[in-house]
Amino acid sequence: xxxxxxxxxxxxxxxxxxxxxxxxxxxxxxxxxxxxxxxxxxxxxxxxxxxxxxxxxxxxxxxxxxxxxxxxxxxxxxxxxxxxxxxxxxxxxxxxxxxxxxxxxxxxxxxxxxxxxxxxxxxxxxxxxxxxxxxxxxxxxxxxxxxxxxxxxxxxxxxxxxxxxxxxxxxxxxxxxxxxxxxxxxxxxxxxxxxxxxxxxxxxxxxxxxxxxxxxxxxxxxxxxxxxxxxxxxxxxxxxxxxxxxxxxxxxxxxxxxxxxxxxxxxxxxxxxxxx
Amino acid sequence: xxxxxxxxxxxxxxxxxxxxxxxxxxxxxxxxxxxxxxxxxxxxxxxxxxxxxxxxxxxxxxxxxxxxxxxxxxxxxxxxxxxxxxxxxxxxxxxxxxxxxxxxxxxxxxxxxxxxxxxxxxxxxxxxxxxxxxxxxxxxxxxxxxxxxxxxxxxxxxxxxxxxxxxxxxxxxxxxxxxxxxxxxxxxxxxxxxxxxxxxxxxxxxxxxxxxxxxxxxxxxxxxxxxxxxxxxxxxxxxxxx
Numbered sequence: 326x327x328x329x330x331x332x333x334x335x336x337x338x339x340x341x342x343x344x345x346x347x348x349x350x351x352x353x354x355x356x357x358x359x360x361x362x363x364x365x366x367x368x369x370x371x372x373x374x375x376x377x378x379x380x381x382x383x384x385x386x387x388x389x390x391x392x393x394x395x396x397x398x399x400x401x402x403x404x405x406x407x408x409x410x411x412x413x414x415x416x417x418x419x420x421x422x423x424x425x426x427x428x429x430x431x432x433x434x435x436x437x438x439x440x441x442x443x444x445x446x447x448x449x450x451x452x453x454x455x456x457x458x459x460x461x462x463x464x465x466x467x468x469x470x471x472x473x474x475x476x477x478x479x480x481x482x483x484x485x486x487x488x489x490x491x492x493x494x495x496x497x498x499x500x501x502x503x504x505x506x507x508x509x510x511x512x513x514x515x516x517x518x519x520x521x522x523x524x525x526x527x528x529x530x531x532x533x534x535x536x537x538x539x540x541x542x543x544x545x546x547x548x549x550x551x552x553x554x555x556x557x558x559x560x561x562x563x564x565x566x567x568x569x570x571x572x573x574x575x576x577x578x579x580x581x582x583x584x585x586x587x588x589x590x591x592x593x594x595x596x597x598x599x600x601x
Numbered sequence: 602x603x604x605x606x607x608x609x610x611x612x613x614x615x616x617x618x619x620x621x622x623x624x625x626x627x628x629x630x631x632x633x634x635x636x637x638x639x640x641x642x643x644x645x646x647x648x649x650x651x652x653x654x655x656x657x658x659x660x661x662x663x664x665x666x667x668x669x670x671x672x673x674x675x676x677x678x679x680x681x682x683x684x685x686x687x688x689x690x691x692x693x694x695x696x697x698x699x700x701x702x703x704x705x706x707x708x709x710x711x712x713x714x715x716x717x718x719x720x721x722x723x724x725x726x727x728x729x730x731x732x733x734x735x736x737x738x739x740x741x742x743x744x745x746x747x748x749x750x751x752x753x754x755x756x757x758x759x760x761x762x763x764x765x766x767x768x769x770x771x772x773x774x775x776x777x778x779x780x781x782x783x784x785x786x787x788x789x790x791x792x793x794x795x796x797x798x799x800x801x802x803x804x805x806x807x808x809x810x811x812x813x814x815x816x817x818x819x820x821x822x823x824x825x826x827x828x829x830x831x832x833x834x835x836x837x838x839x840x841x842x843x
Contacts, residue, residue: 376688533710544722562708565691580661580687587663591620598621 329549335371335407340364357572367393378547382564390573400428433463437510441522443502453505454490464513479508500531518550602671607807608636613668615654628654641808643822656778699774705761709754720772758785779810
């Protein structure tokens with residue numbers, strides 16, 4: 326299988342920074358806050374590969390840096406250090422060397438993100454269908470009839486009644502909003518999809534349906550995905566490989582069943598032991 | 602590596618380190634195993650000897666603590682499973698190495714047929730054909746047809762075990778790891794499983810198995826490897842030293 330993404334040494338700090346930030350933080354110091362200058366080391370030396378059609382999980386508690394890593398890759402935030410190369414067929418893009426226009430192009434055409442909070446992924450001022458149409462327009466689909474047809478297809482695929490496509494997202498339940506977000510994310514058939522806590526805060530039955538949908542999509546389209554979550558169940562049901570993060574560092578990486586059955590790091594052992 | 606063997610385990614050990622208690626728990630120690638195509642190697646030993654840990658170590662659900670696990674791939678290449686990168690392991694699990702455990706882990710909303718057919722879907726087999734293969738295998742294992750569309754969550758132990766076997770066997774792995782595949786089966790069903798394992802041997806599939814019943818070892822095994830608990834091994838080493 327081919328590599329889709331390779332990330333090397335990704336780092337991101339919030340604060341002015343000092344020479345001691347990195348050595349004074351991390352799991353062994355039990356903090357990500359630099360005691361000398363107050364900088365938050367959100368992510369440090371994050372490295373991993375993602376292969377075609379693979380679902381990679383990143384698990385960790387709030388503040389572990391898991392979302393920061395993904396935000397940098399989706400250009401929602403700029404990293405301080407590190408490299409990420411996106412392999413797209415014949416082409417390779419060094420993500421952090423691209424200019425803003427090139428980054429926007431990848432974001433609109435080749436990547437997609439589904440956020441925990443539908444407010445971030447959807448424009449609540451326009452209809453559900455309009456949200457999807459907007460993304461199709463950005464990826465250069467300009468024919469009105471074709472756009473409407475595609476929107477209907479996508480909403481049926483994600484089990485949202487196409488007859489409700491002209492309603493505002495605020496009229497929808499949380500699970501439905503998430504489905505509209507997924508339909509929007511899939512509209513451009515992106516080879517790389519980021520999912521940031523997509524089932525957090527939903528009813529269990531809705532969570533299950535969303536996870537099933539994600540798995541079906543992955544089987545149909547072999548989309549490569551990075552799934553960020555704090556939920557062991559999500560990791561178990563979706564992913565083959567898992568990274569465990571704490572205080573901005575990857576503390577353990579392995580096959581998902583191995584991380585869950587034979588965790589190596591003290592933190593992962595505690596995490597697995599606290600599963601319900 | 603022995604040229605005929607498909608798998609050679611050399612001096613395998615597994616030790617769990619529990620950080621919370623600050624304890625190291627030895628599980629398997631100094632295990633050596635050979636497995637050949639079309640043959641079944643049985644792993645025997647008392648409860649707690651670390652038999653399952655060996656299988657889990659080979660499948661890499663556990664990280665081996667030491668030793669080598671040499672596996673000869675379909676293309677002739679030899680790979681040390683103890684050290685192999687995760688993507689190689691994922692690929693081998695998909696195409697070459699199957700594992701049937703005592704426990705069935707399936708989503709409670711998936712039908713039995715869907716559970717069994719999954720490995721074929723992952724290999725990209727035509728859906729229609731894959732489902733037919735799943736039906737054939739479930740009949741061969743005597744699982745009543747009325748159960749095929751239901752989730753195995755509510756099945757009896759024996760029924761679950763057959764679903765688990767079907768899922769492990771359907772993709773015809775080159776190496777099959779079996780952890781007490783007949784433990785909760787009645788004698789009739791156990792016989793059909795034995796038949797099936799014998800057929801698999803004839804097709805050249807290599808097997809490494811743990812059996813609950815000593816009788817099955819006599820009937821199915823071509824090789825027997827007896828292992829002792831890690832603690833016992835340590836004791837005997839100590840005694841020898843003293």
